[in-house]
Amino acid sequence: MTARVTAAASDWTRPKYGAVFRAGLALAVLGVLAAASVLVGATGIGWSSILSDADAREVLMVSRMPRTAALVLAGASSAIMGAIVQRLVRNRFVEPSTMGTVDCAGFGLLMGLLFLPDAAPMARLALAAAGAWIGTAMFLLLLRAVDLRSPLMPPLLGIAFGGIVGSATSFIAYRYDLMQSLFAWMTADFSVVLQGRYELLYIAAGATALGWLAADRFTVLGLGDDMARGLGLNPALVLAIGISITASVTGVIVVTVGFIPFLGLVVPNIVARWRGDNLRRSLPLVACMGASATLACDLFGRLIFHPYEIPIGVTMGVLGAVVFLWLLLSRQAR
Amino acid sequence: MIRVQDLSKHYGAKPVLDIDALDLPKGGVAAIIGPNGAGKSTLLSLISRLDTPSAGSVLLDGDDIRSLKSDALARRLAVLRQDNALTARLTVRDLVAFGRYPYSRGRLTATDQAKVDEALGLVGLDGFEDRFLDELSGGQRQRAFIALVLAQDTDYALFDEPLNSLDINHAVAVMRLLRRAADELGKTVVVVLHDLNFAARHADHVIAMQAGRVVHTGTVPEVIRAELLKPLYGMDINVSTIDGRLIVDVFG
Secondary structure, eight states: OHHHHHHHHHHHHSOTHHHHHHHHHHHHHHHHHHHHHHHOSSSOOOHHHHHHOHHHHHHIIIIIHHHHHHHHHHHHHHHHHHHHHHHHHTOTTOOGGGTTHHHHHHHHHHHHHHHOTTOOHHHHHHHHHHHHHHHHHHHHHHHHTSOOSSTTHHHHHHHHHHHHHHHHHHHHHHHTTOHHHHHHHHBOOOTTOOTTSSTTHHHHHHHHHHHHHTHHHHHHHTTOHHHHHHTTOOHHHHHHHHHHHHHHHHHHHHHHTOBOTTHHHHHHHHHHHHHOSOHHHHHHHHHHHHHHHHHHHHHHHHHTTTTSOOOHHHHHHHHHHHHHHHHHHHHHHO | OEEEEEEEEEETTEEEEEEEEEEEOSSEEEEEEOOTTSSHHHHHHHHTTSSOOSEEEEEETTEEGGGSOHHHHHTTEEEEOSOOOOOSOOBHHHHHHGGGHHHHTTOOOHHHHHHHHHHHHHTTOTTOTTSBGGGSOHHHHHHHHHHHHHHTOOSEEEEESTTTTOOHHHHHHHHHHHHHHHHTTOOEEEEEOSOHHHHHHHOSEEEEEETTEEEEEEEHHHHSOHHHHHHHHTSOOEEEEETTEEEEEOOO
16 A cells, blocks of 8 residues: 555656656756856857957857867767666766776877877777777676676776776877877867867767667666567677767767766766666756766866866866765665 | 477586477466576576577477577567666666567557556556666566566566565465466466476476486476475475375475
8 A cells, every 4th residue: 555655656746747847957957058158268258249249259159169069069978978888888887987998099099199190080080989999898808707796896997997008008108209199188178179179079979869779779788688688689789889889989089079087977877866777768868967067067167267277077077076976875875 | 389309508518408309388387397407597598599509499389499580589489587687777667668679679659558558567566667676676576577578478488487586475476477477368488496386386387307308297296296306306305285286395
């Protein structure tokens, strides 16, 4: 009887129009943050100056709009990649930066800087994505060799693996005097985003959209290989699709703006607590919140020491570490 | 009918399953019993193509399962393995709806929704459909997984030790549910069981396995007999009849 009553109560508190309301709210928050992101910067731009001042319009079109677009695209796709790999690996604590994917993309990028210094952006992207693909595959092979009873094992293994690849990358970069350029590539920094330097991110958006189309496959695979096979899916194929999408998106983000740490960990976990892990349903919200969190962290970094900027990697790193700790501790409390 | 022909499975040189011939008739509940390591789970995964045999074949109503496409097979035969450890946070309805994946590839039609409703009703989880699985008891969660199998709407449904780690009352409820699936939905239910009393009470056919081989098949009174069970498990087992029902006493 009690169970009946609570079930009815939960129906009552979750009416159908709630979903529309929540979607509207999430979009409204995103809209406000995007508008603030466009208007805030070293040069003051007001609504009136956009209409009257040609210089202000120039700043808007060349610098501010691309920056906001880059923040939204990178934030949304990073968060979605986190949600997808968490289903593929069946672990809440992985995301491209805790499975070696980002470090291996960096290694690929370095190989490009070394051997093809004048390469076209697309070639750089291809190398970074190839590095990310190989790195993710190696991480998955490593996972097979260890005892996975502790949910912390995969991220620890991934961070260690990424650390080794990262050290090798730094060593090579140091020997060839490429440290500074590598650091500039790898650290998430949106202050350098200008018109003509972020458009590759639309490729990430496209790949992310493919990920959303395959969302049900990833959710089913997250139920286990046998379950997926029993429902008529080929687990190895779904995994390969998932890795390829993750690797291309990570590659794009690394070569354009630098990967934003923790975002793919924090956002999907918060959404999962609230809305669950059915990717088809959760991904739009994950995208919205990923973009909003990125915009908010970027705004914070731009405003706190105005007119100077703190890179988003730093603000997101602090926020991400705090939320990560909270997730860990509350999980143990359960 | 599921027909197993010369089926074997080796891991390296070690044979884990070797069956010359086995027929699982259509309809009813068939229980597979036997000690640990007898190959019961292996047989189930070979029949459901979760694993590939080293040699031999499995025919599903005359069709070799290797010749069937994955989704075609998934519309004819469903399987529930043990230990469905969930790392995903899904609602009951979301989980059960994935039983329709072989039909709709995730885009549920009205028919799919009706099948999901029906399955939820059969397992008694209507009203719980918006709950997350991690908020349910073990028995409810197991019923949700069984609803997924029922929603898959297959002629054959295979269960690997579905009563594991359930309280007695939940175990009885789940077993009655499998019985209903056979009686009311006309499914052929194949279930690996450890508790011989559940097999004696709820099954129509019993398949006894030992060391990778099928040693006895037949109706419940044919197989649930002390002189067959004693050597099977290597222990003293008594079978008595109380009120016309077989009771297996394994406590010596």
